[in-house]
Amino acid sequence: xxxxxxxxxxxxxxxxxxxxxxxxxxxxxxxxxxxxxxxxxxxxxxxxxxxxxxxxxxxxxxxxxxx
Numbered sequence: 001x002x003x004x005x006x007x008x009x010x011x012x013x014x015x016x017x018x019x020x021x022x023x024x025x026x027x028x029x030x031x032x033x034x035x036x037x038x039x040x041x042x043x044x045x046x047x048x049x050x051x052x053x054x055x056x057x058x059x060x061x062x063x064x065x066x067x
Contacts, residue, residue, distance in 0.1 A: 021052060024055065028051060030044045030045075030047065032048065
């Protein structure tokens with residue numbers, strides 16, 4: 001049995017991550033709204049999450065390289 005949790009490791013970061021999610025959705029042209037988004041496709045939702053991860057990894061790599 002897998003224990004899945006959608007809790008943020010750093011609860012204080014939740015609002016920043018939410019803003020980031022909407023910023024990424026806007027960049028990708030995904031019509032994300034505050035509240036129910038069940039009318040979006042899995043591809044649309046997945047592209048937002050995937051691009052968020054990509055941008056976070058890029059930012060961390062830049063930080064680690066001292067840029």
